[in-house]
Amino acid sequence: MITGEQILKTVSGLLHQVLSSAGLSFLVPVVDRIAAAVAMFLGISVFVMFLVWMERKVSAHMQSRIGPNRVGIFGLLQTVADAIKLTIKEDIQPIKRDKVPYYIAPIIAFVSTFMGMVVIPFDRGVSVQDLNIGILYVIAITGFTVIAILSAGWSSNNKFALLGGFRSAAQIVSYEVPLVLSVIPIIMVTGTLNLSAIVEYQAVHGYWFLSPLYVFPVLVSFLIFLTSATAEANRAPFDIPEAESELIGGFHTEYSGVKFAMFFLGEYIAVIVSASVAVTVFLGGWLPFPLMGWLPLPGFVWFLIKLVLVIYLVMAFRWTFPRLRVDQLMAFGWKVLIPIAILNLLLMGVFELFLAKGA
């Protein structure tokens, strides 16, 4: 059976051969990084296009509609058409904008979430950089989006955009706390921050959800993580920074064309990053489903299947739940998620200390 690692080794081996035959072997490390970045960018862009299509299809079928079905087979090329439309649109900017933050904001929004993908292990040994502080890095780097949203809202010189930016700052800062608290029980058990090491732990000890000891605290952790990740990505039901009915478009009211597309892309990549972390930490990453290990599928296919399932869940949230009010959002974050996450942490600690064998 072919694995992701073999594919990676073959491709990079070919690259090295070509470079050394051209007498440029000193360029190998640089070209390696650039190739990885380009491959990530292309892969993520195509996946985002698929996700936009999927979101529209999911929402359509939940509302007894068909969704996009004109461009390409099943409307699969609809997103390509949308992207072309966005790129050729006129770029309208407010005259009294604050130029530097106005231009930088969409770039930060895109780059900060995109950089989160760097540490995600798609298969055994397949990640751009296998950092030993993986989870910390992902949570820290995706937290940068608050700077993008705040500066976008502030520099647009528009009261709706400013309100959206402020709301977003409050929201992201509040939900960062339960996000971290929900991952800590897992780190406590595995004893590592390295994402691929966490998957290896599950490969040895079995899925969290199959172990009678861990199933309850991990389930609570998973739910808290999904909720706060949805809030972090500014998606409905936590989309008060954009809140179409209250704030027009929120922080991206004054953005159009390519700049708007970058915010949009950033939001979807944030969803992908959160879902990838959820898959890696809670659902066993590249491991096959229980009792289905005999299927000749490489690890990254299992990873993608789980990823799409988790993203479907996030989309179902969006098209099912009504949006929260600002005060409800804050109350939910501070009065429900954080206490439950701390209690869950305590519970996991007690389990680990007194019940786990060999601990």
Add this chain to the structure above:
Amino acid sequence: MGAILGYFKAIGLGLWNLLVGLSVTTKYFLTMKVNTQQYPEEKLPLPARSRSMIKLIYDGEKDQFNCVACMMCAKACPNSCIKLEGVRMPDGKRRMTTFKLDFSTCIFCGYCVEACGFDALTFVSEEYENSVYKRGSLLQDEHAMKWARPAHLAPKTEEVAPAAAGASAGA
């Protein structure tokens, strides 16, 4: 203690309600029932008396339009979008020669159809796709508005009689 229990109860109830909501949307997602029509391919059947396009009734047997150019429709039209001319035939009856209706200003109020005393103008139900590429194409004459009434929509004789009587009286 009761307060703490109430706190957890509220959270559990909220979670349960969210799951109920998710189950509804998931059910709809999985059944993939579609309640919308894909318009150009699928068309809704129209009621027989629905009103879309105004037409001039053409009498195939007599090989002429029913219109006698009495100008009642032109007078009834609130936007003055009907222009028509007629001549007196050798047998003494008036006949319409040109009929122009500018659909770019027509509001389809139907006053012309109501005002017509000779059963010469009518609403046709099926022709509701009237988009054109040039505005001028909306100015239609009697050739474009020619409509032969199908046999099953022919007026009953007792309905025609007063109209015919009115026609002879008017002439």
